[in-house]
Amino acid sequence: MLVLWISQAADAQQRVEAPPPDVVLVPHRASYEMKLSVARPNSGIVEVNGNMVLETVDSCDGWNIKQRIKLTFLRNDGEEFETDSNFTSYESKDGLELRFSVRNVQNDEVEEELRGQADLEGIGGKGRASFTLPEARSFDLPSGTLFPTSHLALIIKHARQGDKSVSYKVFDGARLDGAFQVNAVIGRPPKPPAGAPAVRGDGSLLRQPAWGVRFAFFANGDQGAPPEYELALDLLANGVARSMLLDYGDFAVDARLIQIQALPRPKC
Numbered sequence: 001m002l003v004l005w006i007s008q009a010a011d012a013q014q015r016v017e018a019p020p021p022d023v024v025l026v027p028h029r030a031s032y033e034m035k036l037s038v039a040r041p042n043s044g045i046v047e048v049n050g051n052m053v054l055e056t057v058d059s060c061d062g063w064n065i066k067q068r069i070k071l072t073f074l075r076n077d078g079e080e081f082e083t084d085s086n087f088t089s090y091e092s093k094d095g096l097e098l099r100f101s102v103r104n105v106q107n108d109e110v111e112e113e114l115r116g117q118a119d120l121e122g123i124g125g126k127g128r129a130s131f132t133l134p135e136a137r138s139f140d141l142p143s144g145t146l147f148p149t150s151h152l153a154l155i156i157k158h159a160r161q162g163d164k165s166v167s168y169k170v171f172d173g174a175r176l177d178g179a180f181q182v183n184a185v186i187g188r189p190p191k192p193p194a195g196a197p198a199v200r201g202d203g204s205l206l207r208q209p210a211w212g213v214r215f216a217f218f219a220n221g222d223q224g225a226p227p228e229y230e231l232a233l234d235l236l237a238n239g240v241a242r243s244m245l246l247d248y249g250d251f252a253v254d255a256r257l258i259q260i261q262a263l264p265r266p267k268c
Contacts, residue, residue, distance in 0.1 A: 016124040016144045016168070019095045023153040023160075025239035026205060027058040027263035032244065032255040034071060043250035047074035052255055056239065060268035062092040063149045071253070081107050089173065095150035096120045100173030118171055120145060129171060129178075137176070145169045145179050156237055159186045159211040180228075181218040186211050189234050190243065199242075200259040208236040 036048035050071035057064040067087045074080050084105040091098050102114040116131035118141060127141035146154070151170045158166050164186055171179040189210040199206060213235050216227035232245040244255040 018123045019150045019153045020157045023156045027056055029055045029261045030257055031259040033258050034253050034255045037252040037254040039251040044075050045251045046076050048253055058265050060266050062090050065089045091147050091149045095147055098147045102174055141171055141179055145171050148172045152239055155184055178220055183216045185214045188212055199257050202260055202262045205240055205260055205262055208238050210236050
């Protein structure tokens with residue numbers, strides 16, 4: 001039912017805007033505990049445990065993002081395997097330049113490595129992405145493409161305005177065949193689970209307006225097919241996520257914030 005809502009909500013592409021100056025993202029380092037939420041029949045997965053560290057650093061003219069996810073999976077045949085995913089990026093604050101690097105490892109063997117950059121002609125304009133790993137390749141990005149941090153800021157702006165659904169094309173460098181069509185449904189934030197321990201660290205960062213946002217990611221804008229994956233956030237107005245649900249179709253993983261630290265803003 002949720003996929004149907006998202007598909008209906010996003011028939012029209014939103015008009016692309018510059019990153020809104022009234023949305024103030026906070027530099028921070030957040031640590032999350034990750035556990036299996038649900039495993040669908042025939043997934044073969046019975047248990048998932050791990051952690052994620054997400055770092056957002058203000059570099060005056062842009063944002064440096066680092067994300068690392070380490071997970072241990074247990075299959076129903078008793079086999080266990082580990083994954084280690086690293087994503088780093090730099091995105092200019094005008095939303096026109098992106099540099100990115102992706103490295104995915106399973107059981108200490110590199111499964112995938114991506115590296116490259118992307119540039120847009122202007123806000124709402126066309127762009128071009130160029131990869132140097134795993135091989136040299138380039139392709140055009142369609143008009144209206146956004147990069148991830150600009151997209152996040154616009155989602156917060158829409159949430160503040162009371163909008164319930166939005167749709168944008170987003171390129172983050174994590175795939176070799178172009179931008180996702182990302183549809184979002186915005187609502188009330190989820191209630192924290194009963195008995196959840198308090199988040200350690202800078203609790204002042206959590207005293208913000210909040211919304212529940214559900215994203216569906218469609219490859220090449222193909223909304224006639226199921227989304228490649230979905231992501232639900234308990235999202236604060238400063239860009240911090242108190243919790244996440246990463247839904248890959250066969251299984252879904254919960255990520256609960258356990259520690260947060262404010263990072264300094266540079267003197268620019």
